[in-house]
Amino acid sequence: MQSFLDPEAPLVQIGDLNHVIYLAGIFVILFMLFKFRYQIKGNPKTAMLGILIFAIVQRIISGSYYILADEFTVTDSLPLHICRVVCYLIIFQYFAEQKWLDQIIFYFGLFAYASFIYPVGISPALHMLGLSFFMLHSLIIVYPLIRYFTKGFVPLLKGALQSTVLFVVYLTSMQLLNNAIGSNYFYTEERPFLHDLSEPVYFFLNMFGIGIGFVIVALLIHLVINYIKHKTEKPKNKKEKTLV
Structure with a gap:
């Protein structure tokens, strides 16, 4: 349990096992997304509700770590990091339903791809922050695809x-x-x-x-x-x- 919350856990290095795990994980998610694209298209409300719940849970997990590790400060938790801002926008978009906002989410969300390819300051996969990282960036990558399946979104x-x-x-x-x-x-x-x-x-x-x-x-x-x-x-x- 200590390693799952350890603030001194070694960070991910490009090409190491944790990096490979993250890359494999996002490829599996994308494969499953395309495999079940017709089910997603046929149930848009359920798909978007799932996105909303997932985004809220991710924010709770992220905030909980900093509270448990006693590091809940603006300089440590960085609540306005761009990918976290995208998550807030995804939550807001569930209620707002603005086409222009999907555009912003997609383009700002391109940094999620960069984080998977070139991880900087990322915790290992078997760490609470690592889980939070994977949930957040997977959500950002998957979201525009679900909007494409359900709303015909195109950048x-x-x-x-x-x-x-x-x-x-x-x-x-x-x-x-x-x-x-x-x-x-x-x-x-x-x-x-x-x-x-x-x-x-x-x-x-x-x-x-x-x-x-x-x-x-x-x-x-x-x-x-x-x-x-x-x-x-x-x-x-x-x-x-x-x-x-």
């Missing part, structure tokens, strides 16, 4: 631009908070890379780089959708010509 270029504007506001606010209280939101204080860059350069590199990244993702998704449409419509047109 848009407009959504990427909206997300870029909101991200600029978010990053600026977090930088000001870091300077004020010594927190490490968005890893601007304890950086995972680019240690030699000055603080202003690192800040603007994040700001513009991520905004450009959002747009690139939107364009790539648009290209893939058009390619799939072209491939599916071509056999259909050939079939119609043959019938004529």
